[in-house]
Amino acid sequence: MKVVVIGGSGHIGTYLVPRLVRAGHQVVNISRGTRTAYADAPEWREVEQVAADRERQDAEGVFGDTVADLRPDAVVDLVCFTLDSATALVERLRGATGHLLHCGTVWRYGPSRKSPIAEGEGTAPFGEYGIEKDRIARMLKAETEGGGLATTSLHPGHIVGPGWHPIGPVGNLDPGVWRTLSAGRPLRVPGDGAETMHHVHADDVAQGFELAIAHPEAARGEDFHVVAPTALNVRGYAQIAAGWFGREAVLESATWDEFRAGTTEEHGRTAWEHLYRSHCLSIEKARTLLGYAPAYQPEAAVLESVRWLVAHGGLEVEGDLVA
Template sequence: MRITIIGGAGHVGTYLVPMLVQAGHQVTNVTRGQSRPYLPHRAWDQVTQVTMNRAAPDFADSVAATTPDAVIDMICFTPAQHEALAQALRGRITHLIHIGTIWVHGRPGPSPTREEDPRQPFGDYGIQKSLLEDLILTEARKGGLPATVIRPGHIVGPGWVPLNPAGNFNPQVFRDIAAGRPLTLPNFGLETVHHVHAEDVAQAVLGALTHWSTAVGESFNAVSPAALNLRHYAEALYRHFGHEPALSFAPFETWAKSQSPEDAEATWEHIARSPCHAIDKARRLIGYQPRHTSLQAVIEALTALPGGL
């Protein structure tokens, strides 16, 4: 197929583009020209690069002009962005894959959360993505633009700092654990995070393309086989680095006073959602089989950090 990826040089595209090229597809990557893949691969030599900004008035028509059979949209965040693209693609492509997020579920309900469970999104990002998912899948199920939604968890991979056991992205947390220094976690450390390796998200996208008949009109969680609570996550990393855990706990309000406002806010955003998602549907319908546990993905990312921790 001729496949156009919008925003294909990021975390997931680093793995997805080589997968698509090796599978024999002709790939066009639409990019602002500001990002490069996190890992080099010879497959990128066979990719057509088109530089354009999504804010440009002719963006949607320019994507359609690449004459794709399928479009993978990595960077759509509002219904208005999607509708502009959909107008240009209706009747011209066989499959649109939208990269969503597990944050469409917001506050957790049943655990692990299935795609069909009720959603309680909060925050602009989660609410907009939830509205987008409804818009995209409703049309697909009515026989309009054929589409699938892939919902990644906290994406992990070489080249960037993972979400840490305190529920934020401060690399000092990992440094303290690696050195065996004490770490205080909010509450009792029982809130959950659900990572996914970028390669596994790419695998889910490829699975949706391959299993068109069972993927169209559906959403799929793309996460590791199991979520981690903050306490277990921290304890496992202490032991990985050869130390016994040195953890203490404090109520969130107390804990937050010892953190930067940015770190405290990031932690609240994650623990308020405490995602733990099921992948049975993706396994059954698109052959999703994640290769990485959450911990394996995090350790790989930490090992690959330039200069180490």
């Protein structure tokens, strides 16, 4: 098939585009042309590159034409964040392509009430990002159920892999957390440490999209979680991470006010957003309908990110990785 990937130079596309080429598809990548993939692969030499500024073209009402004019059999949209943008694309592609696949997020759900969360069983989202992604997923499902364009939405957890910082053991991107754990110093932990985070390696997300393209009838009108087989809680994550440096994690419980007082506003807010949701998602639906089989446990995916960052000077730690 001819598959158009919108935003294929990012985290997921770095792995998805080569997967699609290896599967025998003709692949077109639409991007702003300002960034290359996080990891090089020979398959990229077979990919047609189309430069387009989606935000500008959405404002002009022509982005859908850019995609449709490529005559794709399937479209993978990795960089859509508003209902208006998604709706405009659906309306233009209706009748012009066979399958539209959208990248959502587990943040389409609010704080968990039970674990694991099955598709559609989470609480109402909060925050603009999660609310918009949930609205998009619901619109896509209604579009297909109403006899319109065949659509699928896939919802990743916290994406990790070589080249970028993972969400860390206290739910934020504070590099000081890794320094503290690598040195065996006490780490202040907000809440009770039982809150969960559900990571996923970017290549496992790519696997989910590849499978949905390969099984369009099973994927039609569906939404899927694409996460690691298990989730990490704060205490366990910290202990595992400290062990990578031959250390034991020394954890100090703190109230949220105490935690925020000892970090930046951004790190405090990000930690709360992740830990308050305390997500753990089910992948049973993706396993059953698509054959989704994630290759990475969450700690292995995070370790790959940390190892890459340390090796490339992107993360300062005390001591050597022994894992």
